[in-house]
Amino acid sequence: MDSSRLPVPPGVDDRWQVSDRLGHQLIRVMRAMERAKAGKGVGPDGVERAAYVLLARLVLEGPRRSNALAESVHSDPSTVSRQVAGLVRAGLVERRPDPEDGRATLLAPTSEGLRVFEANRDRRNNQISEMTAHWAESDRHRLIELLERFAGDIEQRLAPSPTPPSAALRGQEAS
Structure with a gap:
């Protein structure tokens, strides 16, 4: 319609x-x-497509703790933990000691994880390039500008608001 x-x-x-x-x-x-x-819940490397979001975040933004990764993708920590376990089993992500806190670990992409990320990015970019091949270069750049602006507005509007300090203190008192 x-x-x-x-x-x-x-x-x-x-x-x-x-x-x-x-x-x-x-x-x-x-x-x-x-x-x-x-029907494509699992990628060609046998890893859930949703887990590729985590791999991409680690490649693009660097190693981080599991909770920080969950927060950065606006997902539940238990879901992220399960997906990370799959990435570790597949050899795409490794756990490293956190240099700032020896009790904690950081998640980081392996060299195989970087290869898989690059292969997926190349595949995606080729598809987009084919779909927009008949567009003027200026239209492609304008779409990028508008989508960046729109995505930023969505993230800002939909991001969970920080817990007010008084509510955070009440939460600590209850523990």
Whole structure:
């Protein structure tokens, strides 16, 4: 359905209509991505696709503790722990002693993890390049700028708000 022809409730302004069209297009993109990944829960290396997000974060941002990794991908620590265990078993991530705290460990990509990350990134970039080959270079750059801006706004809006100091203290007192 052409989103410009969707019924419009009475009394809405142009900004609402533009947001409605944008929302419709975002849904189309998300559904297309879901269809493309359907049935592909495990990558060619036998690792869950969701775990690749963790591998990518470790490659791009460096070693970190499991809890910090979970926080950086806005995921539950137990889910991240399970996915990290799969990455470790696959030889893509290793646990290293934390130089700042000998009792803790840092997660870091292995050389095989770097190879797998690069192979996945190359595959993704080739697909995007093929899909946008007929676009003007300026349109591709403009899309990047707009998506970076939109992603930043989403992250800022949807990021969990920090716990107020008084609530954090009450939580400590209860332990």
